[in-house]
Amino acid sequence: MTVNRTPQVVTIAGSDSGGGAGLQADLKTFQARHVFGMSIVVALTAQNTYGVQASLPIPAGFIDAQFQSLAADFDIRAAKTGMLADREHVEAVVRNLQQVDFGPLIVDPVMVAKGGATLLASEAVVTIKEQLLPLADVVTPNLPEAEILVGKKIVTNADMVQAARTIQTLGVKHVIIKGGHRQNHKAEDLILLADGTCYWLSAPRIATANTHGTGDTFSACIAAELAKGQPLKAAIMTAKAFLQGAISQGISVGHGHGPTNHWAKLSEKVSLRQG
16 A cells, blocks of 8 residues: 655644635645645634634644644655744744654744734744744745844845845745835845855736735745755745736635635746846
């Protein structure tokens, strides 16, 4: 009998009842990229395209149980984190990650929802910086998250490079600062690899409000590609193309910040340049 041959990935994150972000977006991305997805639920949210109406963290002991259950059976080849709620839950995730081998770890440092709701208690930022990032292979903050991590505003390309280098000193190998919050005509992300090489990853900016869950989707796709054995740079390129397609080939769901289209085709309008 063939056992554990299929690439397997886990998301360690919060649940979005509206289905556009959180572990639901991660699982949709995993399925679209042909890997088997699992989830460790850290928090529940009552959420729709208008925003987050309520949240409920999962007891830390139950997070332990989920880790133990998956580790006992599956051959997980990559993991990603999303919403981790507060310091207690970040510490629970860190403690468990130190005890299992789930392959490369992608940290999406989710802090604020599209609608403005806080998804990470302020005191947990230090815990992420001091305990979680040293375990990570890749971290994928957007600009506001990167500003929180470095404690200063990021305006120019040079600011992004300096911020990425500062974040890298926290122990994470590779840093991707997503530039979607800038007002440039292109959505341009900065990639800083472990060897110090910088790349700029670009795609045309799309005028749409349907961008709920883009960060989750991007980081989940990187995890999926790494689980299949793709080199990191190729995995990041695929993730950008997947996300660009998910935004440009939009769907109409809800009345607020709608979700992206996880069954879209990869976009070819993605470019990479060293710089």
